[in-house]
Amino acid sequence: MDFNSILTLLRPELSLLAIIIILLIYDLFAGVAAKKYFQPLAWVLMAAHTAWSFCLTPEGTLFGGMFATTQAASLVKAILSLATLIVFLQAGGALSKAESSFKTGEFYVLTLSTLFGMNIMISSGHFLMFYLGLETASIPLACLVAFDKYKQNSAEAAAKYILNAALSSGILVYGLSFIYGTCGTLYFANVPSMLDMTVLQVAGLVMFLAGMGFKISLVPFHMWTPDVYQGAPTSVTAYLSVVSKGAAAFALMTVLFKVFAPMAMVWQDLMYGIIILTITLANLFAIRQKDIKRFFAYSSISQAGYVVLGIMAGTAEGMTAMIYYILVYILSNLAAFGVISTVENHTGRVNIDQYNGLYSTNPRMAFVMMLALFSLGGIPPFAGFFSKFFIFTSAAASGYYVLVFIALVNTIISLYYYLLVVKAMFINKTDAPAPHFRSEKALVFSLAICVAGIILAGIASCLYGGIGEFTFGM
Amino acid sequence: MNFLSLFVLLPLLTLAGLWLSKNLKQVHAVAVTGASALLVLTVYLTVDFLLQRAAGNTAEMLYTASVMWFEPLNIHYAVGVDGISVSMLLLTSIILFTGVFASWTIVDQAKEYYMWFLLLTLGVYGFFISIDLFTMFMFYEVALIPMYLLIGLWGSGGKEYAAMKLTLMLMGGSAFLMIGIIGIYLNSAPEGGELTMNLLEISKVLIPVDVQRWLFPLVFIGFGVLGAMFPFHTWSPDGHASAPTAVSMLHAGVLMKLGGYGCFRVAIYLMPEAANELAWIFLTLTGISVVYGAFGAILQKDLKYINAYSSVSHCGLVLFAILMLNQTAMTGAIMQMLSHGLMTALFFALIGMIYGRTHTRNIDEMSGLMKVMPFLAVCYVIAGLASLGLPGLSGFVAEMTVFVGSWEHTDMFHRVFTVVACCSIVITAVYILRVVGKILYGEVENKHHLELSDAVWHERIPVVILIIVIAAIGMYPLLVSDMISDSLVSVIGQLAR
Numbered sequence: 001m002d003f004n005s006i007l008t009l010l011r012p013e014l015s016l017l018a019i020i021i022i023l024l025i026y027d028l029f030a031g032v033a034a035k036k037y038f039q040p041l042a043w044v045l046m047a048a049h050t051a052w053s054f055c056l057t058p059e060g061t062l063f064g065g066m067f068a069t070t071q072a073a074s075l076v077k078a079i080l081s082l083a084t085l086i087v088f089l090q091a092g093g094a095l096s097k098a099e100s101s102f103k104t105g106e107f108y109v110l111t112l113s114t115l116f117g118m119n120i121m122i123s124s125g126h127f128l129m130f131y132l133g134l135e136t137a138s139i140p141l142a143c144l145v146a147f148d149k150y151k152q153n154s155a156e157a158a159a160k161y162i163l164n165a166a167l168s169s170g171i172l173v174y175g176l177s178f179i180y181g182t183c184g185t186l187y188f189a190n191v192p193s194m195l196d197m198t199v200l201q202v203a204g205l206v207m208f209l210a211g212m213g214f215k216i217s218l219v220p221f222h223m224w225t226p227d228v229y230q231g232a233p234t235s236v237t238a239y240l241s242v243v244s245k246g247a248a249a250f251a252l253m254t255v256l257f258k259v260f261a262p263m264a265m266v267w268q269d270l271m272y273g274i275i276i277l278t279i280t281l282a283n284l285f286a287i288r289q290k291d292i293k294r295f296f297a298y299s300s301i302s303q304a305g306y307v308v309l310g311i312m313a314g315t316a317e318g319m320t321a322m323i324y325y326i327l328v329y330i331l332s333n334l335a336a337f338g339v340i341s342t343v344e345n346h347t348g349r350v351n352i353d354q355y356n357g358l359y360s361t362n363p364r365m366a367f368v369m370m371l372a373l374f375s376l377g378g379i380p381p382f383a384g385f386f387s388k389f390f391i392f393t394s395a396a397a398s399g400y401y402v403l404v405f406i407a408l409v410n411t412i413i414s415l416y417y418y419l420l421v422v423k424a425m426f427i428n429k430t431d432a433p434a435p436h437f438r439s440e441k442a443l444v445f446s447l448a449i450c451v452a453g454i455i456l457a458g459i460a461s462c463l464y465g466g467i468g469e470f471t472f473g474m
Numbered sequence: 475m476n477f478l479s480l481f482v483l484l485p486l487l488t489l490a491g492l493w494l495s496k497n498l499k500q501v502h503a504v505a506v507t508g509a510s511a512l513l514v515l516t517v518y519l520t521v522d523f524l525l526q527r528a529a530g531n532t533a534e535m536l537y538t539a540s541v542m543w544f545e546p547l548n549i550h551y552a553v554g555v556d557g558i559s560v561s562m563l564l565l566t567s568i569i570l571f572t573g574v575f576a577s578w579t580i581v582d583q584a585k586e587y588y589m590w591f592l593l594l595t596l597g598v599y600g601f602f603i604s605i606d607l608f609t610m611f612m613f614y615e616v617a618l619i620p621m622y623l624l625i626g627l628w629g630s631g632g633k634e635y636a637a638m639k640l641t642l643m644l645m646g647g648s649a650f651l652m653i654g655i656i657g658i659y660l661n662s663a664p665e666g667g668e669l670t671m672n673l674l675e676i677s678k679v680l681i682p683v684d685v686q687r688w689l690f691p692l693v694f695i696g697f698g699v700l701g702a703m704f705p706f707h708t709w710s711p712d713g714h715a716s717a718p719t720a721v722s723m724l725h726a727g728v729l730m731k732l733g734g735y736g737c738f739r740v741a742i743y744l745m746p747e748a749a750n751e752l753a754w755i756f757l758t759l760t761g762i763s764v765v766y767g768a769f770g771a772i773l774q775k776d777l778k779y780i781n782a783y784s785s786v787s788h789c790g791l792v793l794f795a796i797l798m799l800n801q802t803a804m805t806g807a808i809m810q811m812l813s814h815g816l817m818t819a820l821f822f823a824l825i826g827m828i829y830g831r832t833h834t835r836n837i838d839e840m841s842g843l844m845k846v847m848p849f850l851a852v853c854y855v856i857a858g859l860a861s862l863g864l865p866g867l868s869g870f871v872a873e874m875t876v877f878v879g880s881w882e883h884t885d886m887f888h889r890v891f892t893v894v895a896c897c898s899i900v901i902t903a904v905y906i907l908r909v910v911g912k913i914l915y916g917e918v919e920n921k922h923h924l925e926l927s928d929a930v931w932h933e934r935i936p937v938v939i940l941i942i943v944i945a946a947i948g949m950y951p952l953l954v955s956d957m958i959s960d961s962l963v964s965v966i967g968q969l970a971r
Contacts, residue, residue, distance in 0.1 A: 320546065379619050380612040389608070389652070393547065396656045404656070408649040415645055419622060419638065427626040427634060461544045468546045 009060045009069050012053050012077045013119050019045045020112045027105030035104075039092055042108045043442065046085045053078035056470070061125055065187055068125030071470040076250045076323060077119050083243045083330040084115050089446035090338045091235035093345045093439070100148065100233075107147065110140040111239060118247035122254070127176050127186040130251070134172070134215070138165045141244065145232040157231025164224040168214030175207025188259050195262045202266055208255070209270055215248035218308065219278040222301050226285075229297035234344055237293055238337035241300040246326040249307045253322060256311060257473070264314060271312055276406055278305035283413040287420075292340055292352050295417070296333070299376065302414060303329055306391060309407060313394040319471040321390040324464050328375065328387040328457055335372035335450035338443055339365050346437035357433030358425040365439070366425040368447050373418040375454045378411050386458035476539035477519075478553040478603045481563065484512050485596035492589050498581060505588045509571040512599075516567035523560050524957065534964050535605060535674065543608075549671050552606035557961035558808050561954050562602045562728075562735060565815045568943060569727040570595050572936030573720035576823045579830060580628060580718065587628055590620040591720065598728050607655050607671040607740065614651070614736070617729060618644045621713070621721070629716040640713035643706065647699025651736075654692035658744060661685050676744050677968060686748035693741040694756055701733025701793050702786045703756070704763040711770070714782035719826025722778065726785045727819035731811045734792040738804070738965070742796065746968040753797045754887065760797060761891045763790025768901035772908075777825045777835040780905060781818065784861065787898055788814040794895055795876040798888070801966050803879025805959040806872055812954065813868035813947060817860045820940040824854050827933050828913075831926045837909055842918035847928040851914045853937050858906040860944050863899055867948035873899065875955070 007014070023042055030038060056075055061068040088108065095104045117136025124130040142165065146158030180186050182201050183194035195201055213221035229237045256267055279302050286298035307329065310322025343349055343358070343365065359366035375384035388411065392404045457463055488508030495501045526536060535554030543551045555563070573591070580587050597617025604610035618641065625637035655671075661681045662670050670676060681689070699706040710730075714722045742749045767787030774780045788810065795807035827850055828843070829835050844851040860867035863874075880892040918924055929937065947954060 317546065374619065380615045385612065385615065389656075390544075390547070392652065393656050393659070396653070397660055401653065401657065405649075405653050408652055409646075412642060412646050412649055416638070416642055419641065422622075423626060423634065423638075426623060461549075465545050 005060060006062060009057055009062055009067070011057055012049075012074065012081070013116060015049050015052060016081075016112060016116045016119065019049060020109055020116070023105065023108050023112070027109070038104060039088075039095070039442075043085070043088055046081065046088055050078065050081040050085050053081050065189060066126045066129045067120075067123060068188065069123035070472070072319065072323065072472065073123045073250075073254065075467065075470050076122055076246070076326070079323070079327050079330065080115065080118060080243050080247055083246070083334060084111065084239070086330075086334045086338075086446045086449060087111070087235055087239045087243070089442040090238065090334070090341055092442045093342060094233060094235060097345075099150075103147070107144070107235075110144050113140040114138075114144070114239075115243065118243065121251050122247060125188050127179070127188075130255070131169070131173060131176065134251075135169060137244065137247070138169065138215075141165075141236075141240065144236045144239070145228055147233045147236060151231075153231035154233065155231075157228040160224050160231075161228045164214060168211045168221070171207050171214075172211025175204040175211065178204030178207070188255070191259050192262055195260070197263060197266070201263070205260055205263055205266060206270065209267065209274075212248060212252045213274065216245055216252065216304050216308065217301050218274050218304055219281045219301065222278070222282070225301055226294045226297040229300075230291055230294045234293065234337060234341035237296075238334055238341070241296065241337070242330045242333050245300065245304055245307075246330060249304065249311075249326065250323070252308070253311045253319065257314070257319070268312060268314070271308060272400075272403060275305050275309055275312070275403065278302065278308075279407055279410045283410050283417070286414070287417045290351055290353065292350055292355070292421075295352060295421070296336065296340070299414070299417070300333065302410065303333070303376065306388065306407065309395050309403070310391050312400055312403065313398040314473060315394060315398065316468070316471045316473040317397065318391075318394040319473065320464070320468040321387070321394040323467050323471065325387040325391050327463075327467075328383040328453075331450045331453035331457060332372045332375040332382075332384055335368055335447060335454060336376070338447045338450065339369040339372070342437075342439045342443050343434060346439070347434045349434055352421060352424055354434065355421065355424045356428040356430035361433045361436045368451055369425060370422050371451060371454050373421055377415040377418040379415075381459060382454050383457035384454075386464070390464065476537065476553055478537050478539070478555060480515055481512070481599040481603055482596060484508060484515065485592050485599060489589055489592050489596070492585055492592065495585060498584050501585050501588055502578070505574045505592070508592065509567075509574045512595075513567045513571045516563050519555070520560055520564055523555070523557070527557075527957070527960065538605070540606070540672070547671075548668055549608045550606045551609050552672055553603045553609075554605045554674075555603060557957035558735070558738075559602045561808060561812055561958060562731060563599065565731070565812050566595065566598050566602065566728050568939065569724055569815060569819050572819060572823065572939055573723050575932045575936045576723060576826060577718070577720040578932040583627070587624070587718075590624050591724070594620040594624070594721075594724060594729075598724075598732065601732055602735070605673045607658065607673065607676075610673075610736075610740075611648075611651065611655055614732060615645075615648055617732065618648065621717075621725065621729075624721045625713060625717045628718040628721070630718070631716045632712070633716040636712040636716035640709040643709040644700055647696045647706065649696075650692045650699075651696030654689050654696055655740075657685065657689045657692070658740075661689075673739065673744065677964075680747075680971075681745060683747045686745040687751070690741055690745045690748035690752055691755075693745070694737055697733045697736035697741065698756070698759075698793065699733070701730060701737060702763065702767075702789045703733075703793055704759050704766055704786075704790065707763060707767070707786045707790075710786055711779050711782040714785065714822070715776060715778040719822055722822040722826070723819040726782070726822060727815040730785065730789050731792075731815055734789065734796060734807065734811055737793060738796050738807070742799070743965050743968055746971060749797075749799060750969060753799060757794065757797045757888075757891060760790045760794040761894055763787065764794055764895045764898045765901070768898040768905070771905045772901065775836050775838060777828070777837060777909070777913075778822070780837075780909060781821045781825065784902065784905070785814070785818050787902070788818070788861075791873070791876060791895065791898070794891075795879065798876075798880045798883065799969055800879055800882055801959060801962050802882060803876055804962050804965065805955055806875030806877075806879050808958045809868070809872035809875055809947075809951065809955060813860070813872040813944070816868060816940055816944050816947075817857050820853070820857045820937065820944065821861070823933075823936050823940070824850055824857060827929060828854075832920075832923060837912050839920065840913040840923070841916045841920070842914070843923065844914040845918060846923055846926050849928045849934070850937075853941060854914065855910055856941055856944075858910050860948070862903045862906045865948075866945070868944045868951075869948075871948055871951040871955070
């Protein structure tokens with residue numbers, strides 16, 4: 001291990017650390033006049049970091065195998081930083097309000113810290129490293145959820161989040177201790193050869209899955225999601241629903257593929273049940289929601305079910321489809337959350353009923369929201385259609401036709417509730433539609449990125465092909 | 475660039491043009507230009523196709539082109555047409571052109587209306603030119619979703635309920651279809667080799683028969699939902715009754731044909747063994763459609779509902795004929811698609827115009843309209859006669875061919891169903907003549923109706939065009955039937971393999 005390989009392999013993490021330090025120092029020492037350049041500075045740095053992340057790092061291990069990165073992992077890191085950049089661009093409006101403008105710095109630094117933790121988690125080569133990354137990601141997130149600490153909703157959500165996160169981490173570590181006890185090692189490279197399907201190991205796997213289930217919010221570990229999503233500030237909800245979920249789903253996939261491959265029979269059966277439960281229950285609950293953030297909480301739970309469908313296949317195609325699905329889901333969901341946050345900022349409206357007639361006053365926002373919803377519902381020619389098709393194909397290729405069929409029936413249910421929002425914006429008549437407003441330039445720019453992504457990510461096939469070059473199966 | 479891709483490109487250009495247009499006049503100008511360009515293009519395609527066939531080009535599909543799209547999955551953007559697709563394209567262009575004029579009176583958000591309308595036709599064109607299952611399915615879904623907003627925003631009556639019901643039922647059908655298509659794809663290379671989505675390549679492969687047995691019903695039901703097959707037809711009456719005029723025209727006239735075309739092109743062409751084995755199940759269902767739709771129409775009092783149920787009956791006949799699995803009946807099926815598409819579009823256009831004047835569609839509230847609006851009334855009678863199969867108009871040719879074809883089967887099962895389906899013609903006569911007698915003849919009972927005016931220019935154009943085409947097919951059916959039955963040879967070959 002030489003210094004050079006640390007620089008190459010750890011590059012995304014190091015550059016994130018550099019950004020965190022620069023922002024911290026700037027926030028501490030900048031005067032009032034310089035403060036207004038804080039957000040643009042953060043955006044520029046993050047954009048540079050994102051662009052640089054897309055030059056992927058090579059495969060390799062560091063620190064005696066504690067840290068192991070692959071090209072697929074580095075691609076996912078790049079996608080997650082793109083998502084974070086979009087969240088940052090959308091957060092500007094809410095952060096410029098008087099009650100939160102003084103903690104702008106905290107928002108950026110905390111968010112970047114969680115991203116740093118996720119990066120570590122994604123490319124860990126050892127369960128302890130994995131756990132460290134997970135915790136680094138979780139704890140700042142609790143602070144972020146409590147960002148509007150004087151609002152009861154936000155504080156309550158934070159309490160729920162930290163308690164649930166602690167519980168799930170506890171379960172996860174307890175499961176890991178079983179693995180350690182029976183295998184005598186926690187290195188990803190060594191565990192597989194020691195697995196012999198004893199009861200303790202199966203229990204360890206189940207606990208690991210339960211712990212990760214909390215992070216990805218899979219049913220039956222999803223109870224915290226709606227409350228936290230509703231209570232947290234909208235940009236934090238957006239971040240939770242895409243970045244946190246995407247990172248955890250990818251990490252789960254790498255661990256299941258790399259470490260628990262010999263126990264595939266066990267976890268495939270478990271995941272089968274979990275996926276059906278997740279997709280179906282979340283969809284049924286989403287229909288009944290009135291609050292748009294709660295609505296998207298359930299929508300994102302069901303989307304998580306589709307994401308982990310890619311794990312079932314256990315093939316390189318499944319992995320490609322999953323990474324692609326995460327990318328498309330990030331773009332679509334962030335487009336929706338961009339609209340939600342700007343509507344909330346300018347009009348204070350958060351109920352689906354209050355979106356009635358949005359098209360008549362703010363046609364562009366309603367249009368973006370519609371594209372996002374269509375993409376989430378899997379309507380062509382938007383990217384969501386392609387990502388769903390590929391993930392279904394990969395699962396069916398491994399023989400899970402019934403599972404795919406159940407998932408397909410569920411897309412119809414999801415289409416129903418997505419259309420309810422479209423109906424509210426376009427068709428429902430109201431005497432008091434949301435007044436016309438002008439959004440911040442940064443937010444409009446972020447929406448433009450999302451819309452371009454939604455339209456092009458599917459039609460431009462090179463994206464899917466490109467992802468396919470870096471993936472691996474069991 | 476491939477010549478056929480123009481059918482996707484021109485609607486896209488028109489969409490862009492509509493997006494840029496500033497007022498109603500420009501919107502109309504762009505829409506008419508786009509629709510005329512597509513009509514001209516289709517006519518050119520038809521003529522060129524016939525010339526190439528006459529010159530001895532016997533390839534199964536003409537103008538084929540294939541561009542790699544998603545390499546890891548071997549998905550192509552692949553296009554090509556045979557006689558059947560050409561006739562369907564012709565139908566689409568005619569309905570689009572007439573539909574643009576039939577929407578002339580829509581002024582509320584006209585720009586958005588035409589944009590969704592064009593997106594819908596984009597999907598339809600794409601579907602008919604595709605020979606790759608993935609592209610085909612994608613265009614299929616593109617054609618479905620604009621319906622939701624078109625009905626929900628510009629419709630009438632219980633439009634929100636109807637729009638949601640229609641969208642969810644059709645999307646439900648496409649869920650069946652998607653798993654069917656994925657299944658076909660994954661079994662497209664049973665002896666090893668690369669999986670493919672290309673229709674022509676899959677047709678050369680024998681998909682294992684036990685796999686066909688469960689894929690065939692999935693695909694057939696998937697397309698059958700759009701073809702209004704019993705018991706999946708319930709979206710159709712509500713949807714058609716609530717949709718604005720031109721959308722009903724396009725939907726009943728063209729979109730429902732996607733169902734029949736898909737059943738034929740994907741289900742039967744790719745899985746002939748299962749088709750031979752399982753045809754009787756679906757024949758029973760479609761037989762019920764034919765009779766049930768006709769009886770349903772008798773019971774209705776709303777003009778649009780009557781026509782929607784009559785569409786269920788006529789589209790049922792399309793699927794019924796396809797399932798007879800012989801060349802004559804299948805030729806009849808495609809002719810019936812054309813004929814029904816044209817006359818149902820004519821019906822919906824006329825109903826829209828009558829409703830625009832009387833503000834009612836209830837047949838009890840209208841009478842003696844022949845005296846008030848002779849042009850519309852005469853055209854309505856012509857449409858009715860075409861629908862009940864008067865010789866000299868397209869309906870007769872199509873239904874005659876269908877029943878001659880289905881009579882070729884000599885066993886009891888087919889004979890009984892043929893006779894039952896034939897009876898539907900008599901029932902059709904009942905509801906058509908009842909409506910004609912009730913609303914067109916007799917005295918004008920509602921005095922307000924005396925002040926109504928007859929059709930104006932932008933209403934006459936679509937009506938006249940549709941009647942000319944209906945009569946042309948009725949007088950000289952060989953023009954299209956030869957083109958169709960030549961293209962059926964490959965399917966018949968598949969069925970006999």
